[in-house]
Amino acid sequence: MPSSQPILLRALKWGVLASLALIVIFGVIGWFVSGSTGLVGGVLGAAFAGVFLALTAGSITFANRFIEKDFYVAAFFGIVMGAWLIKIVAFIVAAVLLRDQPWLNPTILFLGVVAGVIVSLVIDMIVLTRSRLPIVSDPRD
Structure with missing residues (x-):
């Protein structure tokens, strides 16, 4: 796993x-x-907001499982994109379906x-600034 994996897992948690x-x-405010x-x-x-956050961090974490494969770069960007x-x-489907609902x-x-978006950005910033990530890339055998 890349050295960034624990940082992503911490941000996800x-x-x-x-x-x-x-x-x-x-819920209470509403x-x-x-x-x-x-x-x-x-x-x-x-x-x-929570589901969208989990999809982003989860996809990056999942894509990092392929780091040892020759197709890692293509798999990483394919999974994340x-x-x-x-x-x-x-988001578009939810916006269209929920647009005129009387119960909402x-x-x-x-x-x-x-x-949710603002809080997730703040969490990402705090986790990244408090993490120790080596300046050099991950070592290879």
């Missing part, structure tokens, strides 16, 4: 924990703002997604 906390926080529709919007927004494509399609507060949903 903290991202999942933060996403669970955001689901609870935005409930107080607009009742059950706010609850659903807050939970879905924070959950979407495939995960990004899945995220884009899922779209403002709380949007705020939950934005908060």
